Amino acid sequence: xxxxxxxxxxxxxxxxxxxxxxxxxxxxxxxxxxxxxxxxxxxxxxxxxxxxxxxxxxxxxxxxxxxxxxxxxxxxxxxxxxxxxxxxxxxxxxxxxxxxxxxxxxxxx
Amino acid sequence: xxxxxxxxxxxxxxxxxxxxxxxxxxxxxxxxxxxxxxxxxxxxxxxxxxxxxxxxxxxxxxxxxxxxxxxxxxxxxxxxxxxxxxxxxxxxxxxxxxxxxxxxxxxxxxxx
Numbered sequence: 001x002x003x004x005x006x007x008x009x010x011x012x013x014x015x016x017x018x019x020x021x022x023x024x025x026x027x028x029x030x031x032x033x034x035x036x037x038x039x040x041x042x043x044x045x046x047x048x049x050x051x052x053x054x055x056x057x058x059x060x061x062x063x064x065x066x067x068x069x070x071x072x073x074x075x076x077x078x079x080x081x082x083x084x085x086x087x088x089x090x091x092x093x094x095x096x097x098x099x100x101x102x103x104x105x106x107x108x109x
Numbered sequence: 110x111x112x113x114x115x116x117x118x119x120x121x122x123x124x125x126x127x128x129x130x131x132x133x134x135x136x137x138x139x140x141x142x143x144x145x146x147x148x149x150x151x152x153x154x155x156x157x158x159x160x161x162x163x164x165x166x167x168x169x170x171x172x173x174x175x176x177x178x179x180x181x182x183x184x185x186x187x188x189x190x191x192x193x194x195x196x197x198x199x200x201x202x203x204x205x206x207x208x209x210x211x212x213x214x215x216x217x218x219x220x221x
Binding site: 101 | 142151152153157159165167201210211
């Protein structure tokens with residue numbers, strides 16, 4: 001079955017600390033993965049997609065096919081990073097995105 | 110308008126009433142989607158449309174219907190609302206089925 005798992009509902013760190021938001025997936029084919037961010041009561045915004053290999057707002061994510069993971073990392077968290085983060089997998093017969101349940105990141109001063 | 114808009118922003122609805130959530134994009138995107146967002150459940154796909162004139166069912170389609178008469182508009186209709194349809198509804202679009210969806214601002218719906 002195609003599935004995205006974000007094991008942490010809430011992650012709380014202090015400003016300046018490293019952040020890692022975990023994402024594991026289950027997919028039989030060649031996966032395409034995304035990270036979206038949602039600031040308080042706003043729309044979801046695309047943060048990263050693995051095929052572009054970009055670094056946005058200091059965040060990076062590497063696809064690890066052996067561990068079936070796509071963890072989101074940032075070396076030094078900022079208060080403005082506080083938001084809900086969703087990992088998503090392109091799957092299904094129509095290629096729609098399958099989302100994880102999300103991790104709420106709280107960065108404390 | 111620029112991007113993707115949704116209306117209304119929020120709505121309180123009596124159970125049993127019919128409701129249509131509107132979604133319009135001006136990016137000429139071919140694919141459009143409706144998701145619902147619920148606490149602890151993340152986003153779940155309700156319906157999608159890969160191109161004007163076609164629609165498909167997502168993960169949680171029951172109680173909802175959609176139409177795609179043209180490229181820009183993708184309305185979502187609740188024929189007879191029930192309290193379990195209380196949620197935040199997000200419309201999204203992408204230039205193709207391989208593109209990354211761009212999301213609208215959402216509609217917060219409460220069914221009493």
